[in-house]
Amino acid sequence: MKATCSFVLWALILFGISSxxxxxSNPIAFKGAHIIPISGSPIDNGVLVVQNGEIVSxxxxxxxxxxxxxxxxxxxxxxxxxxxxxxxxxxxGDGGDRSSSLHPDVRILDAIDPRSDTFKKALAGGLTSVNxxxxxxxxMSGQTVYLKLRKANTVEEMLLVIDExxxxxxxxxxxxGTNPIGNGAPPRPGTRxxxxxxxxxxxxxxxxxxxxxxxxxxxxxxxxxxxxxxxxLVQILEGKRTVHNHxxxxxxxxxxxxxxxxxxxxxxxxxxxxxxxxxxxxxxxGVPASIITLDSFGGKLEAIDFSNKNAVALEKAGVMVGFHxxxxxxxxxxxxxxxxxxxxxxxxxxxxxxxxxIANAKMMDIDDRVGTxxxxxxxxxxxxxxxxxxVYSHVEQTWIEGLKVWDRDNPEDREYSTGxxxxxxxxxxxxxxxxx
Amino acid sequence: MIMKLFxxxxxxxxxxxxxxxxxxxxxxxxxxxxxxxxxxxxxxxxLIKNGKIDRVGAQSSVRxxxxxEVFEAAVVTPGLIDAHTVVGLAGHYNQPHDQDQLExxxxxxPELRAIDAYNAREExxxxxxxxxxxxxxxxxxxxxLISGQTMIVKTRGNTVDEGVLVPAKMLAFTMGDMMNSNIxxxxxxxxxxxxxxxxxxxxxxxxxxxxxxxxxxxxxxxDALADLLEGKLTAMVTVHRxxxxxxxxxxxxxxxxxxxxxGAAEAYLILDEIKESGHPVFVxxxxxxxxxxxxxxxxxxxxxxxxxxxPFAFQSGFEGYVPKTRVVxxxxxxAVANGLNHDVAIEKLTIDAxxxxxxDKQVGSxxxxxxxxxxxxxxDPFEYITNVTHVFIDGTLAN
Numbered sequence: 001m002k003a004t005c006s007f008v009l010w011a012l013i014l015f016g017i018s019s020x021x022x023x024x025s026n027p028i029a030f031k032g033a034h035i036i037p038i039s040g041s042p043i044d045n046g047v048l049v050v051q052n053g054e055i056v057s058x059x060x061x062x063x064x065x066x067x068x069x070x071x072x073x074x075x076x077x078x079x080x081x082x083x084x085x086x087x088x089x090x091x092x093g094d095g096g097d098r099s100s101s102l103h104p105d106v107r108i109l110d111a112i113d114p115r116s117d118t119f120k121k122a123l124a125g126g127l128t129s130v131n132x133x134x135x136x137x138x139x140m141s142g143q144t145v146y147l148k149l150r151k152a153n154t155v156e157e158m159l160l161v162i163d164e165x166x167x168x169x170x171x172x173x174x175x176x177g178t179n180p181i182g183n184g185a186p187p188r189p190g191t192r193x194x195x196x197x198x199x200x201x202x203x204x205x206x207x208x209x210x211x212x213x214x215x216x217x218x219x220x221x222x223x224x225x226x227x228x229x230x231x232x233l234v235q236i237l238e239g240k241r242t243v244h245n246h247x248x249x250x251x252x253x254x255x256x257x258x259x260x261x262x263x264x265x266x267x268x269x270x271x272x273x274x275x276x277x278x279x280x281x282x283x284x285x286g287v288p289a290s291i292i293t294l295d296s297f298g299g300k301l302e303a304i305d306f307s308n309k310n311a312v313a314l315e316k317a318g319v320m321v322g323f324h325x326x327x328x329x330x331x332x333x334x335x336x337x338x339x340x341x342x343x344x345x346x347x348x349x350x351x352x353x354x355x356x357x358i359a360n361a362k363m364m365d366i367d368d369r370v371g372t373x374x375x376x377x378x379x380x381x382x383x384x385x386x387x388x389x390x391v392y393s394h395v396e397q398t399w400i401e402g403l404k405v406w407d408r409d410n411p412e413d414r415e416y417s418t419g420x421x422x423x424x425x426x427x428x429x430x431x432x433x434x435x436x
Numbered sequence: 437m438i439m440k441l442f443x444x445x446x447x448x449x450x451x452x453x454x455x456x457x458x459x460x461x462x463x464x465x466x467x468x469x470x471x472x473x474x475x476x477x478x479x480x481x482x483l484i485k486n487g488k489i490d491r492v493g494a495q496s497s498v499r500x501x502x503x504x505e506v507f508e509a510a511v512v513t514p515g516l517i518d519a520h521t522v523v524g525l526a527g528h529y530n531q532p533h534d535q536d537q538l539e540x541x542x543x544x545x546p547e548l549r550a551i552d553a554y555n556a557r558e559e560x561x562x563x564x565x566x567x568x569x570x571x572x573x574x575x576x577x578x579x580x581l582i583s584g585q586t587m588i589v590k591t592r593g594n595t596v597d598e599g600v601l602v603p604a605k606m607l608a609f610t611m612g613d614m615m616n617s618n619i620x621x622x623x624x625x626x627x628x629x630x631x632x633x634x635x636x637x638x639x640x641x642x643x644x645x646x647x648x649x650x651x652x653x654x655x656x657x658x659d660a661l662a663d664l665l666e667g668k669l670t671a672m673v674t675v676h677r678x679x680x681x682x683x684x685x686x687x688x689x690x691x692x693x694x695x696x697x698x699g700a701a702e703a704y705l706i707l708d709e710i711k712e713s714g715h716p717v718f719v720x721x722x723x724x725x726x727x728x729x730x731x732x733x734x735x736x737x738x739x740x741x742x743x744x745x746x747p748f749a750f751q752s753g754f755e756g757y758v759p760k761t762r763v764v765x766x767x768x769x770x771a772v773a774n775g776l777n778h779d780v781a782i783e784k785l786t787i788d789a790x791x792x793x794x795x796d797k798q799v800g801s802x803x804x805x806x807x808x809x810x811x812x813x814x815x816d817p818f819e820y821i822t823n824v825t826h827v828f829i830d831g832t833l834a835n
Binding site for chain 2: 294295296297299300301303304306328329331334337340341389394418
């Protein structure tokens with residue numbers, strides 16, 4: 001009797017647990033597509049095999065397909081890595097409030113709504129990894145969060161943890177230029193020079209905190225009291241956390257670089273509207289640029305010299321360049337269009353493809369897991385109906401870690417691809433216009 | 437008498453000769469020539485003489501005179517027409533000094549004229565021109581019940597007078613919850629409609645008096661509304677929600693003025709009703725941000741309007757931030773990617789927009805005698821990576 005019970009128990013456990021695992025663990029082979037692995041030349045009539053959420057193999061039609069694999073015929077389609085967005089405001093999060101201009105302790109992950117429709121819109125555009133950031137109304141508006149757009153009920157299920165030991169889930173958002181500048185009334189700075197001074201003062205404080213930790217030599221009694229702001233800043237000083245710096249005007253771009261060099265932190269320049277004026281200086285600093293595509297210049301005074309030629313200017317200067325959506329400034333569903341418009345202005349096709357995949361993964365230090373289709377990397381990929389840079393191509397399917405998370409053929413998903421039918425609810429904010 | 441006639445003729449001939457030698461005559465060859473007056477012509481050519489289109493046909497049948505300057509392109513279309521924008525009144529700085537598309541001192545100001553505020557040298561006008569837009573219907577924007585008048589202008593010239601085609605074309609209305617926050621009234625939808633009805637009823641009385649032997653004291657606002665009631669102006673009503681579109685149609689039925697439904701994010705919910713009303717649509721930009729009143733905007737609306745047989749044209753609309761303007765060439769491309777027929781889209785951007793704006797005798801297609809407004813492309817006009825290589829306006833290279 002006892003033996004029977006435990007047999008039933010085991011059967012239940014096996015049935016209950018092993019069947020969902022089996023559906024993920026069974027290899028899936030996608031055959032016949034034009035595969036753009038980014039890590040190498042495009043492959044006609046290629047094969048992509050994924051298993052257990054990872055890429056098992058990528059290659060031509062001779063690639064070995066496991067005998068137990070589910071085979072998906074994708075003849076005529078195009079497969080490329082899931083898109084990586086370095087700068088987005090999806091998820092309906094927030095950031096620092098008006099009590100200060102510097103909020104290194106504030107985490108946007110504590111404010112993300114994993115059920116937000118905006119994630120569906122991003123999946124419709126083929127995005128799989130996203131740096132979700134607080135706004136630009138502060139010198140430092142808070143910690144950003146890197147998300148995998150997995151089907152999730154909690155934000156924890158979406159985290160792209162980059163440092164488990166130190167609980168680092170993203171970078172730090174900083175901004176200079178006019179957005180963080182107020183009317184001179186504290187806590188906001190009134191000028192650009194004051195902005196830089198406030199940032200320097202904070203990092204000097206962090207250096208002092210760091211020295212106390214070093215001096216304690218592991219002796220807990222000698223450690224300074226915990227300080228959430230200082231802890232995050234020390235992570236930046238130690239190179240564990242990247243600064244994502246909103247910046248537009250050419251001189252502000254150079255100020256962002258100057259500060260990063262003074263304190264030796266890793267910085268990614270964001271927007272960089274006047275990059276074409278200082279492309280060589282950016283290249284000399286070895287700093288990557290995450291840029292935006294817009295259908296016209298104008299609308300924002302400090303960025304009126306914006307040009308879609310930034311991409312080609314930066315590429316020619318030798319700068320690592322990526323595109324971002326800044327959703328809702330540009331629509332996540334149009335992310336491939338951003339790169340295509342770079343090609344329109346003279347960027348190479350190869351660099352434009354990298355600029356929505358591996359370059360962005362590098363800027364977020366997640367390039368060991370995403371950004372290319374290579375054996376061992378996460379099985380994040382998109383299936384397109386054609387050339388990624390054609391207006392007529394659609395994202396047909398989006399896969400994350402071997403699971404299909406988006407299918408344009410599914411009517412419910414499709415509505416998010418095209419819009420309409422009251423599908424977009426609740427997302428009515430614009431961080432740029434909130435008076436912040 | 438005969439001598440005088442002879443002299444006049446000679447002078448006339450001399451002046452014609454001078455004009456024709458002063459401006460070089462131009463031939464534009466295209467691997468694919470969209471004329472918007474029939475099927476595309478493979479290996480076509482357009483001859484331009486004195487700023488007008490002189491001949492259009494296959495290269496095999498049209499001889500290019502030896503002294504013509506020849507331009508070549510993969511694709512050529514007529515100049516594109518933006519059926520509704522605010523550029524020229526709205527500038528790229530986006531500062532109070534260059535934002536003249538909306539006056540917030542009052543909710544109803546039909547007397548405001550677009551020609552008094554249009555800046556022909558505004559860089560956004562040049563931006564649209566560089567992307568093939570040769571004619572814009574521009575003027576007062578959404579945000580007030582009646583924000584003012586619109587005009588039709590070519591995207592060329594140093595002054596408004598050089599480019600203007602129609603100095604006063606439409607009155608810009610806004611319905612629904614899209615009033616600028618600086619305008620105190622109306623506070624609700626129904627109050628807005630009540631205010632419009634009240635003014636239109638006043639205008640009916642004014643018009644009656646204007647047409648009588650004893651006209652009333654001239655009132656600029658009433659004059660404009662009377663022009664609307666007489667059909668000399670058209671109402672362009674920016675409205676997105678389905679119920680507000682129906683209210684707009686109800687208002688029009690009460691007063692009988694000519695009308696265009698503008699924006700129309702939820703048009704796909706009431707296609708039959710719009711079709712029955714007979715009003716054309718200036719459809720919102722397919723890439724319009726889905727937010728607020730337009731949160732149900734769909735990239736498929738243009739295709740659905742076409743499927744329902746509702747006349748429509750593309751617009752760039754109004755943008756309050758970045759990008760400061762959209763571009764109809766880019767917007768139509770997204771409509772094509774979402775179900776609208778490719779060649780139909782080119783007609784929507786050219787001859788169909790011209791018809792809805794009443795300028796189709798002069799622009800909108802490549803036909804003998806029309807203005808030589810042409811756009812040259814190095815590939816499919818709608819592809820992301822295609823560039824506009826040249827733009828001609830009135831036979832002159834404008835970009």
